[in-house]
Amino acid sequence: MATTSETKKAPSGFFAKVIHHSTEVESPASKIYVYEAPVRFWHWMNALCIVALVVTGYLIGKPLPSIGGEASDHFLFGNIRLIHFAAGQLLIVLLVYRIVWAFFGNEHSHQLFLPPFWSRKWWGEVWHEVRWYSFLEKTPKKYIGHNPLAQLAMFTVFLLPLLNLVATGGALYAEGEGIDSYWYMAFGWVFSVYGDSFNVHTVHRLSMWVIVCFTMIHTYLAIREDIMSRQSLVSTMISGWRYFKDDKE
Amino acid sequence: MASNESFYDVFRQQGISRRSFNKFCSITAASLGLGPAFAPRIAHAMETKRRTPVIWLNGLECTCCSESFIRSSHPLVSDMVLSMLSLDYSEVLMAAAGHQAEAALQETLRDNYGEYILAVEGNPPLNEDGMFCIVGGRPFLEQLQEMAAGAKAVIAWGSCASNGCVQAAKPNPTQATPIHKVIRDKPIIKIPGCPPIAEVMTGVVTYMLTFGEIPPLDRLGRPKMFYGQRIHDKCYRRPHFDAGQFAEAWDDENSRKGYCLYKMGCRGPTTYNACSTVRWNDGVSFPIQSGHGCIGCSEENFWDNGPFYERLAKINTPFFVESDADRIGLGAVAVVGTAIAAHTAASALQRARSNSNAAKSE
Amino acid sequence: MITETPNGFSLDDSGQRIVVDPVTRIEGHLRIEVNIDENNVIRNAVSTGTMWRGLEVILKGRDPRDAWAFTQRICGVCTGTHALTSVRTVEDALNIQIPENANTIRNIMQMALYTHDHLVHFYHLHALDWVDVVSSLSADPKATSELAQSISDWPKSSPGYFRDLQTRLKKFVESGQLGLFRNGYWGNPAYKLPPEANLMAVAHYLEALDFQKEIVKIHTVFGGKNPHPNWLVGGVPCPINVADTGAVGAINIERLNLVKRIIDESRQFVEQVYLPDLMAIASFYKDWTYGGGLSSTNVLSYGDIPDNANDYSAGNLLLPRGAIINGNLNEVHDVDLRNPEEIQEFVSHSWYNYPNQDAGLHPWDGVTDPHFELGPNTRGTRTNIESIDESARYSWIKSPRWNGNAMEVGPLARYIIGYASNNPEFKEPVEKVLTDLNLPVSALFSTLGRTAARGLECAWAAEKMQYFYNKLITNIRNGDLATANVSLWEPHTWPHEAKGVGFTEAPRGALGHWIHIKDKRIENYQAVVPTTWNAGPRDAQGNIGAYEAALLNTPVANAEQPLEILRTIHSFDPCLACSTH
Numbered sequence A: 001m002a003t004t005s006e007t008k009k010a011p012s013g014f015f016a017k018v019i020h021h022s023t024e025v026e027s028p029a030s031k032i033y034v035y036e037a038p039v040r041f042w043h044w045m046n047a048l049c050i051v052a053l054v055v056t057g058y059l060i061g062k063p064l065p066s067i068g069g070e071a072s073d074h075f076l077f078g079n080i081r082l083i084h085f086a087a088g089q090l091l092i093v094l095l096v097y098r099i100v101w102a103f104f105g106n107e108h109s110h111q112l113f114l115p116p117f118w119s120r121k122w123w124g125e126v127w128h129e130v131r132w133y134s135f136l137e138k139t140p141k142k143y144i145g146h147n148p149l150a151q152l153a154m155f156t157v158f159l160l161p162l163l164n165l166v167a168t169g170g171a172l173y174a175e176g177e178g179i180d181s182y183w184y185m186a187f188g189w190v191f192s193v194y195g196d197s198f199n200v201h202t203v204h205r206l207s208m209w210v211i212v213c214f215t216m217i218h219t220y221l222a223i224r225e226d227i228m229s230r231q232s233l234v235s236t237m238i239s240g241w242r243y244f245k246d247d248k249e
Numbered sequence B: 001m002a003s004n005e006s007f008y009d010v011f012r013q014q015g016i017s018r019r020s021f022n023k024f025c026s027i028t029a030a031s032l033g034l035g036p037a038f039a040p041r042i043a044h045a046m047e048t049k050r051r052t053p054v055i056w057l058n059g060l061e062c063t064c065c066s067e068s069f070i071r072s073s074h075p076l077v078s079d080m081v082l083s084m085l086s087l088d089y090s091e092v093l094m095a096a097a098g099h100q101a102e103a104a105l106q107e108t109l110r111d112n113y114g115e116y117i118l119a120v121e122g123n124p125p126l127n128e129d130g131m132f133c134i135v136g137g138r139p140f141l142e143q144l145q146e147m148a149a150g151a152k153a154v155i156a157w158g159s160c161a162s163n164g165c166v167q168a169a170k171p172n173p174t175q176a177t178p179i180h181k182v183i184r185d186k187p188i189i190k191i192p193g194c195p196p197i198a199e200v201m202t203g204v205v206t207y208m209l210t211f212g213e214i215p216p217l218d219r220l221g222r223p224k225m226f227y228g229q230r231i232h233d234k235c236y237r238r239p240h241f242d243a244g245q246f247a248e249a250w251d252d253e254n255s256r257k258g259y260c261l262y263k264m265g266c267r268g269p270t271t272y273n274a275c276s277t278v279r280w281n282d283g284v285s286f287p288i289q290s291g292h293g294c295i296g297c298s299e300e301n302f303w304d305n306g307p308f309y310e311r312l313a314k315i316n317t318p319f320f321v322e323s324d325a326d327r328i329g330l331g332a333v334a335v336v337g338t339a340i341a342a343h344t345a346a347s348a349l350q351r352a353r354s355n356s357n358a359a360k361s362e
Numbered sequence C: 001m002i003t004e005t006p007n008g009f010s011l012d013d014s015g016q017r018i019v020v021d022p023v024t025r026i027e028g029h030l031r032i033e034v035n036i037d038e039n040n041v042i043r044n045a046v047s048t049g050t051m052w053r054g055l056e057v058i059l060k061g062r063d064p065r066d067a068w069a070f071t072q073r074i075c076g077v078c079t080g081t082h083a084l085t086s087v088r089t090v091e092d093a094l095n096i097q098i099p100e101n102a103n104t105i106r107n108i109m110q111m112a113l114y115t116h117d118h119l120v121h122f123y124h125l126h127a128l129d130w131v132d133v134v135s136s137l138s139a140d141p142k143a144t145s146e147l148a149q150s151i152s153d154w155p156k157s158s159p160g161y162f163r164d165l166q167t168r169l170k171k172f173v174e175s176g177q178l179g180l181f182r183n184g185y186w187g188n189p190a191y192k193l194p195p196e197a198n199l200m201a202v203a204h205y206l207e208a209l210d211f212q213k214e215i216v217k218i219h220t221v222f223g224g225k226n227p228h229p230n231w232l233v234g235g236v237p238c239p240i241n242v243a244d245t246g247a248v249g250a251i252n253i254e255r256l257n258l259v260k261r262i263i264d265e266s267r268q269f270v271e272q273v274y275l276p277d278l279m280a281i282a283s284f285y286k287d288w289t290y291g292g293g294l295s296s297t298n299v300l301s302y303g304d305i306p307d308n309a310n311d312y313s314a315g316n317l318l319l320p321r322g323a324i325i326n327g328n329l330n331e332v333h334d335v336d337l338r339n340p341e342e343i344q345e346f347v348s349h350s351w352y353n354y355p356n357q358d359a360g361l362h363p364w365d366g367v368t369d370p371h372f373e374l375g376p377n378t379r380g381t382r383t384n385i386e387s388i389d390e391s392a393r394y395s396w397i398k399s400p401r402w403n404g405n406a407m408e409v410g411p412l413a414r415y416i417i418g419y420a421s422n423n424p425e426f427k428e429p430v431e432k433v434l435t436d437l438n439l440p441v442s443a444l445f446s447t448l449g450r451t452a453a454r455g456l457e458c459a460w461a462a463e464k465m466q467y468f469y470n471k472l473i474t475n476i477r478n479g480d481l482a483t484a485n486v487s488l489w490e491p492h493t494w495p496h497e498a499k500g501v502g503f504t505e506a507p508r509g510a511l512g513h514w515i516h517i518k519d520k521r522i523e524n525y526q527a528v529v530p531t532t533w534n535a536g537p538r539d540a541q542g543n544i545g546a547y548e549a550a551l552l553n554t555p556v557a558n559a560e561q562p563l564e565i566l567r568t569i570h571s572f573d574p575c576l577a578c579s580t581h
Ligand code: HEM
Pocket: A050, A053, A054, A056, A057, A058, A060, A061, A062, A081, A084, A085, A087, A088, A089, A091, A092, A165, A166, A168, A169, A170, A172, A173, A174, A201, A202, A204, A205, A207, A208, A211, B269
């Protein structure tokens, strides 16, 4: 049990941090501190919000069978929407928090936001990961942070759809708040992008399905990698520490 | 001697006394943020003002905006055309025809340049050199642009003039075009709706006559006072919506009880209009009150957002014919789920094989 | 050059050409050109529909259940009739049976449309062809009052009432801002009414303007708004709940009372204002016998107003059905909208392309493919037409034909067919009018006959509202609340392919829609509309349509003010948005 992450010095300065992407490890220490607490906290809170948003969002578009009695005695649909709006607003706050943290956290904290699309090497590694998942590579490479394919996926099928959900969700929420509200000032422009409110609903819902698909694959791969690859994953997102299983000391 | 009929005359004709006229003027002064000293000036202006000339043009349309206009109860449309404004051109109602009618336009350009309101029902087609709509042997587009040049302000009546409406629905064979795309240098007040509510139409006009300015408009150029909220925001069935009580089929128990029409495709949540507040035809009803969901008739694109009876938009692309967001989404989920299952099996197999290899080599 | 048309008219385009464009006080954009001879008599007439939107093209690929909303936007003046035709068309294709109440409510709505549309047409679109507004300023209010009271019990008839109105009109005229009345043909010698009759008519012009908005509230109750109320394939969208919890959100007793009040007031207005005015005005124009056109030879009606639900056979329709050919009133022919030989549309002189330009197409095989092109004898340019070349294509309207014949449709056609079928509801009022005015039956075939038939029909429609109102109440009292049949609502219950036809008698005449549904979508949709029948251009054989025929042989008092053209064209109540769609 020797070295920790201190042995690998992270470059300093924001720009350098950005350029310095997914760190492939040649001979890593067997245990490295990767995900700082704010990232982990955000990850699980965000996951929780999304689960709530998907369930309530689905029901907003396709409501449950009607209930009887006096309207004044029930607030079922109202509550479903309330949960959605609360979770949606929490998600926005968390997202802002996560973005801010990307400026202050370690090098893995901003991987999510800026995959190095300009790097040929990185694309080569994406390809290597694709081959690994297609059973064409015998051994996966080891990464301290996200593997390049995961990073690409997280950017394109998680972060972008999420930002779209926030924009369209915020716009829909702004309609309820009224066209003179701050919400409308912040999000009213979204209607011009998608044409009208009806289209915004459609786009919001379609984006939800993208996130659902991402979540399924993401969860599956996280568990699978934990079992099949040479590094820890699920526990990393819990404890922050990454273990490299086949490194014999 | 030609004595101009003024606002004061109008008030008198409608049986309003000098006292209430003065009161009206001071209230107006106050509501415009002017001191009481301004009341006499407003009174003077109203006593001497000529009736504002209005030129009403018709392009590609169905005339239901004119029809709606004459349904107005307050003010009565007879008072509007006799006492409040001077409807100097309206193909639907005017006595003159042919070149006598066209002369009225030329006279207005000559005598009232910069003074008249241009009200446009319908829109110009651009295909076939504009000859999908011909007036006086020439494309309507030319007439529209000529008359827009001298207008003080332009009103876009209805969804046709504001958004294109049904003739601009896919594939828009005539290239029917909302008027703001061909009139770019004038303030345009959009009054969408297919048609708009009568009292909204006359309300906008009387606002302009009374306060001498165009009403505050929203992001899309619609008067905030009538288009600032959605049908859904003021719908009287909203408690049923919040409770989760919906009509599930036409004429079922729930529709008879007046439950929310959301599941029947109601577009109230995405439609800006005054139907649920002003209501239609002197407040008698509005679509939802009479059991049919809103079809979103004041929204851009509403014709292409069908079918009107589904909450979720139909999505037709080369890949997804006859689909909607949920069908596409659930389809994707199924594909992903299957792929995961297959991948799990393959992974397990590979692992078993490499384990047994490892066992052999030991 | 003089041409004889196969349908018996003689055209001579050698005289002075007069152009009326825009024709006003109509729906939409219409251009009329005529040639007058040296005696100012019309010898050639050309009717050009000058707008097209392409609804039939736009409908392709859409959900058949939405079609009513699209087709309703064909016209906001006869609002509702296209929607009703459309839901019937889809129901016919999919074999959907509607509940009795739905049929009754639809009939009430259709009759409300008739009452409204005919009334507005008479006073606001047509009256100024007969009534000189300026002349009314010199009327004696007292004499006007006497005239009014001599013809009707309508209470608004005191001398003071007419005096106030006259003062208002005078001020209006003196203001120098004549508004709607600017540049009218005032003082034209063809105006025959005495000043008192003019003043009375102007008073009723304004009263009718204020009253018409009441009639349409019937649409508002059942369809949520007017213009353009809502409809439903399989029934009507308004549920009935007269007494149970939630009744306030449905058709309840308060709504029914509102409808009842409007029916009463409508009947009163038509009987005490419209009909007496019509008779009074007609009595001054008895010798103006022009404008018959096709009405004395070829008229067509599909029939409408099914008494019982789902039975569209002639015996169950309260408005008569049939065709009369060559003026033979002794034989009313059957009409079959499904027969590929009977109803066909031609485009030889229209701005459309057909696979075979001169052959007719039955609407189920109909094609709408626009193609704008002017003939070589056009005067002016492509975008500035001075006079049109009717030997080539000259209209956005197609030419519908029944067994090859050009036909007139509309209230007059319906009354002639009702008369010829010895239907007392139509024959007796016609006979009464003719006796009261001391006119022969042949007087029916004229501009005035058309205008009179519309008035009679307005009264008939108002009364039928009452009939169906009673029927609705009886049915509800018997416990039948059903308003919609949803068994075939979901597209998966539909056949792979289906064809249907639906029809109504629109206020302006016979209206049919034809649909072809394939894979739950509209494969083809064709509408053949009343004003298409009446205003359409010549066909390949050279037969002229109803507008062109009606204008022929009419003398024009002042060629600069072709009031007579307006009279006859207005008597058809043109709707150009309808005709071209
Ligand atoms: C992962 C993120 C989200 C998902 C999966 C999601 C999902 C959905 C879905 C499926 C709907 C129903 C759309 C329809 O069929 O009309 C919906 C509606 C809505 N969402 Fe979201 N949403 C998310 C984020 C947000 C956010 C951040 C907000 C902002 C506060 C928000 C606000 C709304 C609003 C206002 C509606 C409309 C509710 C209504 O019309 O009654 N959503 N959402």
